[in-house]
Amino acid sequence: MAEASKIPDVYGPGTHTDKTFVPVPQDTERIFRMLAAETPGFTQDEALLSKVKFTGEDFPVIPGPIKAVSVAAALHAMAGVLADEILTLRGAEDKGRQITVNTTQAGFWLGTIAVAHVGGEDVVSLVKQGKTKSLIPDWEQGWTDTPLKYRATALYPTADPAVWYSLHGSMDAPPVLKSIGVDPADAAANASNESAAAHIAQHTSNISPEKLEMTNLLNGLCGSICFTPEQWNNSTMGKSLAAHPVINVKPLSPQTPTAPVAFPPLDPNDKRPLAGVRVLEMTRVIAGPQISTILSSLGADVIRVNPPHLPDINVLQLTLNAGKRTIGLDLRQPEDSAILQSLLKDADVFVQGFRLGKMKKYGLSQDDVAAMAAARGRGIVYVSENCYGPDGYYAERPGWQQIADAAAGSAYVTGRSLNLPNNEAVLPSLPISDMTCGLLGAVGTLKALRDRAVKGGSYSVHSSLVAVNTYALRPEVGLYPREVVKECTERFQWAEMRGQHHVLDLLVTVWDGWKRVFGASYLEEGSGWFQKFDKSEFDGKSLSLLKPVVGFSDKASTPEWKTPSLPYAAQRAAEVKWA
Template sequence: MVEERIRELAAEVGIELPPVRVTGDDPVLPSVFRVGGAAAVAVGAATAAAAALGGGGREVAVDVREAAAAFRDERHFRIDGVAGELWAPLSGDYRAADGWVRLHCNFDHHRDAALAALGLPPDAGRDAVVRACAGRAAVEVEESVTAAGGCAAAMRSRAEWREHPQARGVAAAPLVGLTRLGDTRLGDPGGVRAPRRGGRRPLDGVRVLDLTRVIAGPVATRTLAAHGAQVLRVGAGHLPEVPGLVIGTAFGKRSCHLDLRTAAGSAALRDLVAGADVFVQSYRPGALRSLGFGPGELAAIRPGIVCVDVSAYGGHGPWALRRGFDSLVQMACGIAHEGGDGSRPHPLPAQVLDHATGYLAAFGAMAALLRRSAEGGSWRVELSLAGTARWLDGLGRVDGAATPEPEVADLIEETDSAFGRLTYLRPPGTVGGVSPYWASPPPENGEHPPAWW
């Protein structure tokens, strides 16, 4: 199944990939969904694309257990032996008058919006939120919190989601959308430079701008860094973060701060774009375009650029501009409903939508680089968590609800950093028997200047 699905992905984006040797099979994590298979497909496709960019000729391999473990790497990440907090106190599932609703309150402004929508004071605790949700319909909470600028999702069944207008928009889009933005060809004045061959690593010389947060986007750029890309994360001091996730997904990257609301910050980003190969962003659709950094503008600044857009619910449909996170998309798309037999939400055993979308985004970026090498042009890659949820649903089911936790001790490594001693899972997959790796530990936020090196 894994090998066939990887071939389907390659055909979808119009590239050829070397064969992938797969070891292991589902179930590897406790779930009825084919989580291990999904992980192996996403990791295998990204690893094969890296091998193709490196010139091919070496065996590509992926192990299902190792790939599935990578989808939970934030659970194994430690700083001086201590795990970080991944969920804020008010984030979670709440029983509504007619079902369940989930609130995502990891960012303070999302928490404040949820409390305001529920008619609660800013210092309200979980008990007050429980009472407020219990007296309202789940969709009512979802809509009121969303309208207030927060993040929420009512639990829907698979059948209910399929009838939703946004589900129809998601179904009409490919899993990894790859489209050409312009007609620049190799060798044209101002065109793209051919990729450098013969480097030690497949993505040596490839420059990546990372304007992402949380998990999916940072996993995509961290994967590109693991195969040798120069990745510069562009954040800002005023943007909220989940500290543990930022550190754990920053291996192999540099980090700078730019305030894109200012003329100086915007000019600095334009200078960076002019020297970039790949631009990965996970802002809400249209947010960066409003600042002058939509795909068309990026291609005008840097002919030959690859623009990777990651969103929650896709770029089209009534929810295209809606904020969303993995746990919310699981609720909305029927995954949490099926996992709990409809009685209460039961999520996947990992942030599968985030991690799968991240690896698929890295795959899409590398597929676009391969197409650019052969055809020239600027390219756009589009993915959504909801699209990944639909794909996971289509992989079928497995009798895996009672599967024991897998052993991961052999996958864990340690390194020193500015934050202390880090414990982490090594990147999955191999090319020619060699695992990808990160050349540097996570940097401190904003540690570096906004410049290429």
């Protein structure tokens, strides 16, 4: 039925484009209902589903044909419904509590890492002026300190003129560059970002996509062919992932029955849905931290762990640590491992964002944590996020947002929508799969916590970068027609977008378009869309963050952060305890 209202292959094999345009809030309502119906264990009670009200601009606010905003807004609504159920379980009186989701705000949320203000200036302006270097502690270890390192993460042509390839520097670009014959210290290539991209493209153009793929596999590096949606869906990896629901929550195995774990009594001073829930987070970059940033806005007590020897992106400290406490632990050191295990034994949720097999060597695999939960007689929620999904022969392969965008077909579709020659692929313009993968993990965690309180047991939650991409490309979701994409481009006057552009370049392009169209209505600090802290740990300056997307008519329970973001590892690990 869904395919009858679509035009096939407008943006390449395996794409499904709407015949007519539906305003974004209305279309989001449809996608929300579809997701709710497809998710095992999600309520089908119309009284609960009808609490959700979508508002926002009728027209799309991000480039391209993919309905990333509607998918994200629908998932936010699911989080709101689950949070509402948890409030009811906790005895919060339901006097017609309504759940609101603004789809335009959900679009801005996809660019959260830039949609913030420090000391009254927006983050993009601060970055352009180089002011963040003295403002934010440096954890990057020089990962983009030369043009070649910066452009090592981008999409490039191959020896097959019809196929592009996603390279990824993985915050350690020299091995990636050397694997394709590029000298990371080449002075001429490092003259500018443009010369670096041209130099890399010159090398990749002489290598087949199959050889690039095998080179990365042999060296344990990240990379992916820019598949069409049809190619991904027909692949063994795509079929493995498709066997799982997009919101993937299962009993944690090995399962030892444990009694239901009631939520702690609601604190009169904090009536947010997850107040008193303890979350231990060990993640990096965007997707994993976003899981716990959402949970912290809902009231969870989050302790974030960063391994001090691993680089991370500096600017993310401003937004993705909101409401959290932060410590540094090196699990290679026995005393640090003991601290983490001590925190874990009293946690309700463990969120980890490393490769699936990585945690076993530190006693933190799903099996290890399930055994710990069984021994203490109290269930736990184990949350993992990765690129390719929970099983299949790519499950343990490393991957990032850009890899997922290439694998699932999102980059191919975006390139086709820009009418570029030679099947040039282009990344979607924001860290969409990162942010939405984090949202998937948060929704799954809420569902697991609800089920633990009602049925007992421990639960596994898995969120996948590729999964959110493939969902948005499904025929039932649909893509925007070409004329809608064109009108959006003309409205926002987006600058040029090409395969060589880093996602941070594209993010700035989108921000500039938003500022031209919306200005004070949404993006100024005093617009009403930001939560302001008068003082932060970033040079003592004020910090304003985009408010959580979900709102409740019950203001006392509405998601918000009680504390501003902290730098990574801001507190002494040995002194941090659960409240």
